[in-house]
Amino acid sequence: MLKRSFVRWVNQLSPVQLIFVFYFIAVLFATALLVLPVAHQDSADPAFIDIVFTAVSALSVTGLSTVTLPEVFSTTGITMLAVILQLGGVGVMAVGTFIWVIIGKKIGIRERRLIVADQNQTTFSGIVQLVKEILLVIVVIEFIGFLILGTYFLQYFPTVKEAYFQGFFGAISATTNGGFDITGQSLIPFKHDYFVQFINMLLIVFGAIGYPVLIELKAFLFSRRDPSDKSFKFTLFTKVTSLTFLALVFIGTVIILLLDSKDFFADKSWHETFFYALFQSVTTRSGGLSTLDVSQLTEPNQLFMSALMFIGGSPSSAGGGIRTTTFALAMLFIFTYARGKSRVRLFNREVYNDDLMKAVTVMLMAFIFVLGSTIIISIVEPFDLTKILFEVTSAFGTVGLSLGITGKLTMFSKIVLMILMFIGRVGILTFLLIFKDNKTTGNYRYPKEKIIIG
Amino acid sequence: MLKRSFVRWVNQLSPVQLIFVFYFIAVLFATALLVLPVAHQDSADPAFIDIVFTAVSALSVTGLSTVTLPEVFSTTGITMLAVILQLGGVGVMAVGTFIWVIIGKKIGIRERRLIVADQNQTTFSGIVQLVKEILLVIVVIEFIGFLILGTYFLQYFPTVKEAYFQGFFGAISATTNGGFDITGQSLIPFKHDYFVQFINMLLIVFGAIGYPVLIELKAFLFSRRDPSDKSFKFTLFTKVTSLTFLALVFIGTVIILLLDSKDFFADKSWHETFFYALFQSVTTRSGGLSTLDVSQLTEPNQLFMSALMFIGGSPSSAGGGIRTTTFALAMLFIFTYARGKSRVRLFNREVYNDDLMKAVTVMLMAFIFVLGSTIIISIVEPFDLTKILFEVTSAFGTVGLSLGITGKLTMFSKIVLMILMFIGRVGILTFLLIFKDNKTTGNYRYPKEKIIIG
Ligand SMILES: [K+]
Ligand SMILES: [K+]
Numbered sequence: 001m002l003k004r005s006f007v008r009w010v011n012q013l014s015p016v017q018l019i020f021v022f023y024f025i026a027v028l029f030a031t032a033l034l035v036l037p038v039a040h041q042d043s044a045d046p047a048f049i050d051i052v053f054t055a056v057s058a059l060s061v062t063g064l065s066t067v068t069l070p071e072v073f074s075t076t077g078i079t080m081l082a083v084i085l086q087l088g089g090v091g092v093m094a095v096g097t098f099i100w101v102i103i104g105k106k107i108g109i110r111e112r113r114l115i116v117a118d119q120n121q122t123t124f125s126g127i128v129q130l131v132k133e134i135l136l137v138i139v140v141i142e143f144i145g146f147l148i149l150g151t152y153f154l155q156y157f158p159t160v161k162e163a164y165f166q167g168f169f170g171a172i173s174a175t176t177n178g179g180f181d182i183t184g185q186s187l188i189p190f191k192h193d194y195f196v197q198f199i200n201m202l203l204i205v206f207g208a209i210g211y212p213v214l215i216e217l218k219a220f221l222f223s224r225r226d227p228s229d230k231s232f233k234f235t236l237f238t239k240v241t242s243l244t245f246l247a248l249v250f251i252g253t254v255i256i257l258l259l260d261s262k263d264f265f266a267d268k269s270w271h272e273t274f275f276y277a278l279f280q281s282v283t284t285r286s287g288g289l290s291t292l293d294v295s296q297l298t299e300p301n302q303l304f305m306s307a308l309m310f311i312g313g314s315p316s317s318a319g320g321g322i323r324t325t326t327f328a329l330a331m332l333f334i335f336t337y338a339r340g341k342s343r344v345r346l347f348n349r350e351v352y353n354d355d356l357m358k359a360v361t362v363m364l365m366a367f368i369f370v371l372g373s374t375i376i377i378s379i380v381e382p383f384d385l386t387k388i389l390f391e392v393t394s395a396f397g398t399v400g401l402s403l404g405i406t407g408k409l410t411m412f413s414k415i416v417l418m419i420l421m422f423i424g425r426v427g428i429l430t431f432l433l434i435f436k437d438n439k440t441t442g443n444y445r446y447p448k449e450k451i452i453i454g
Numbered sequence: 455m456l457k458r459s460f461v462r463w464v465n466q467l468s469p470v471q472l473i474f475v476f477y478f479i480a481v482l483f484a485t486a487l488l489v490l491p492v493a494h495q496d497s498a499d500p501a502f503i504d505i506v507f508t509a510v511s512a513l514s515v516t517g518l519s520t521v522t523l524p525e526v527f528s529t530t531g532i533t534m535l536a537v538i539l540q541l542g543g544v545g546v547m548a549v550g551t552f553i554w555v556i557i558g559k560k561i562g563i564r565e566r567r568l569i570v571a572d573q574n575q576t577t578f579s580g581i582v583q584l585v586k587e588i589l590l591v592i593v594v595i596e597f598i599g600f601l602i603l604g605t606y607f608l609q610y611f612p613t614v615k616e617a618y619f620q621g622f623f624g625a626i627s628a629t630t631n632g633g634f635d636i637t638g639q640s641l642i643p644f645k646h647d648y649f650v651q652f653i654n655m656l657l658i659v660f661g662a663i664g665y666p667v668l669i670e671l672k673a674f675l676f677s678r679r680d681p682s683d684k685s686f687k688f689t690l691f692t693k694v695t696s697l698t699f700l701a702l703v704f705i706g707t708v709i710i711l712l713l714d715s716k717d718f719f720a721d722k723s724w725h726e727t728f729f730y731a732l733f734q735s736v737t738t739r740s741g742g743l744s745t746l747d748v749s750q751l752t753e754p755n756q757l758f759m760s761a762l763m764f765i766g767g768s769p770s771s772a773g774g775g776i777r778t779t780t781f782a783l784a785m786l787f788i789f790t791y792a793r794g795k796s797r798v799r800l801f802n803r804e805v806y807n808d809d810l811m812k813a814v815t816v817m818l819m820a821f822i823f824v825l826g827s828t829i830i831i832s833i834v835e836p837f838d839l840t841k842i843l844f845e846v847t848s849a850f851g852t853v854g855l856s857l858g859i860t861g862k863l864t865m866f867s868k869i870v871l872m873i874l875m876f877i878g879r880v881g882i883l884t885f886l887l888i889f890k891d892n893k894t895t896g897n898y899r900y901p902k903e904k905i906i907i908g
Contacts, residue, residue, distance in 0.1 A: 259833065300833040307829070334819055338886040357811055364818040365788055367825075375761070379713070379754040385839045432792040
């Protein structure tokens with residue numbers, strides 16, 4: 001009886017509202033795991049809000065933390081965290097569907113639409129296949145990362161077990177773009193080890209560049225039997241998102257390097273400076289791991305990195321923020337508009353006006369959310385505006401870099417950050433659909449009248 | 455020969471490019487006036503950049519100042535400043551056309567289009583009439599303000615001449631939303647004189663609510679011969695802009711009051727608090743005069759006022775910023791979009807989708823300009839981010855409130871602020887049209903392809 005009314009309640013929800021419910025259940029589940037005494041160090045007694053914060057941060061693969069993980073969580077707790085990261089990285093919905101597939105339930109149109117919204121896919125076909133492929137690709141990447149890092153770490157850690165455990169957690173944290181660390185100081189211990197940095201950057205990029213790109217890349221590399229067959233075409237989406245991703249990494253590296261050239265990088269060699277700047281640029285795409293203490297950079301650099309984090313990763317990836325394609329299309333639209341033209345062309349394709357308008361709207365709303373949250377948090381917190389803005393964009397971009405104030409915030413601000421991590425992870429468009437009015441509007445139209453703008 | 459090639463050069467410019475040229479000439483003219491020794495106090499020796507800054511600030515009716523006016527400028531200089539404010543307030547273009555009309559030149563389609571762009575009017579009809587009406591309305595309001603303030607000031611100033619000179623400059627500075635003061639500390643000397651404050655608020659509102667509103671109001675009040683004739687209808691534009699203006703003043707007052715209730719307002723009586731909050735709310739619409747030292751308010755309040763200044767005044771007014779209608783339509787669009795609907799209805803009229811998209815685009819671009827300028831200025835200046843953001847939004851909104859750092863800025867930052875004042879005054883849409891490509895685009899269209907957004 002109770003079960004039937006629950007089923008009826010679920011059935012009347014829209015797909016996006018269902019996603020919200022699923023995320024909520026996932027947060028409950030993750031919190032229930034992390035609150036267990038077996039998950040904690042004997043000496044630790046974490047506050048409940050900090051456990052919830054860790055759960056939300058892990059599920060949204062943000063990596064912001066109000067506590068120092070290895071001080072609070074036991075090896076069991078950290079293993080649980082790795083599982084939660086994996087769940088968040090691949091997408092709660094994708095995992096849910098995969099379980100459905102395994103237990104033999106036929107995937108109906110309703111469940112497919114669920115995944116469609118969560119992964120931002122525009123067609124229904126092959127959704128189940130897609131989820132399988134996502135999981136496969138991610139697990140293969142993680143496993144290779146685990147083997148490389150674990151083996152390499154044998155020189156750093158006293159026991160084989162500890163080296164491979166570090167490799168296990170590190171590979172998952174980097175690939176899912178979780179950004180959590182169990183060293184207690186992110187990748188700073190490896191600030192001179194360019195190999196560890198290179199592997200981590202590679203794993204972060206795999207997680208943040210978007211699953212569709214990975215799957216197209218896989219198809220390109222392995223599906224083409226005949227090498228003379230030139231018919232394979234990357235989609236416009238893959239071209240746009242990859243190019244924007246690379247451009248952001250490149251421009252980010254150069255500007256981060258310049259903004260601290262007379263400060264943090266003043267006494268560093270050219271290769272140290274280059275790797276520091278490159279890693280920080282890559283990590284703002286949504287990785288969140290860091291090879292330096294961001295609070296030691298100049299304030300303009302912190303602001304610039306806030307802007308990078310605001311943009312975030314690619315759509316349908318483990319990243320957050322407004323997404324690379326949104327940024328690219330919004331910028332293209334503005335430049336086109338300024339030149340008085342109406343059509344945007346990319347790689348011999350015309351972009352739908354509807355997509356351009358979506359991009360502009362998403363970016364505007366993101367500004368309002370992020371700046372609004374910054375002002376609201378500044379009312380209750382004593383910290384500098386730059387610091388608050390940095391934590392807010394880090395949460396919205398699900399990046400997880402921090403100027404060190406997250407743990408000192410009031411419960412109110414922690415809740416605001418949790419909401420931002422959720423919005424950043426599911427994306428603003430999906431988030432807004434939660435409020436969608438299902439009733440159809442009347443067909444009667446009022447006369448139109450022009451209004452002067454700006 | 456030289457003259458002919460100049461005429462040819464002018465003729466090939468687009469209307470908006472011409473506006474840019476006209477503004478540039480106006481800045482040259484204003485600077486040439488203010489650089490004259492007769493304009494200065496004997497003891498003063500202002501730097502050239504500060505004179506240019508004052509000229510740009512006056513022409514854009516912003517009121518930001520790098521110097522204390524009465525210390526630097528003589529009575530002659532201040533009278534020149536009043537003339538420049540008047541020129542800027544009514545619009546350089548409107549004045550230009552009026553002069554054309556006076557010297558008997560027939561207003562052709564080309565000149566009409568010029569005014570159309572400067573005053574953001576959507577139809578060509580009655581443009582000349584409009585400019586005449588604008589000038590008439592403004593001068594009448596200013597003259598009444600001058601009589602009231604000058605007469606009332608007799609109790610404050612030792613001579614009749616000084617009282618009426620203060621009234622003259624005060625009325626022009628308030629009505630044109632210039633926001634300059636010759637008291638050396640804005641309206642703080644009148645912080646307990648609610649009558650002076652009330653008159654100033656009234657004049658500021660007249661200048662910032664938009665000329666079309668004033669002219670419709672004039673038509674409503676004086677043109678209706680038959681009192682039983684109910685056929686007069688305010689345009690949708692007037693309804694939207696007036697309602698938004700009033701809503702912003704109301705919400706602004708309440709929040710400014712709340713954000714300092716335990717700080718600046720803690721030891722003030724209820725009527726002092728109310729007038730302080732109300733005046734500061736009104737002045738952020740683009741007035742720029744102030745009854746208190748804004749730097750004494752809490753940081754969240756300064757941020758909130760930055761947001762208000764970012765919005766600015768009504769279109770086709772003496773105000774700047776993104777404009778009230780832009781803000782209203784962008785917010786309406788977002789809420790409509792979030793509810794999954796596509797049409798926006800207001801007062802039994804449907805708003806054009808094109809106008810909604812313009813509003814969203816303008817607001818997004820304004821965020822990029824303002825935040826970009828803030829980050830760039832923060833690279834060269836040692837001041838707090840909040841202070842820089844405040845001066846930047848004050849310049850963009852052509853408001854003129856200051857946390858006191860404008861005079862301490864480097865030349866680079868002063869130039870950035872001057873550009874922002876120009877963009878804020880002409881409006882982002884007009885500004886962008888400067889870059890418009892006149893060449894027509896080819897008719898060949900590429901195939902369309904969807905891209906995943908956000
Ligand atoms: K992250
Ligand atoms: K002003």
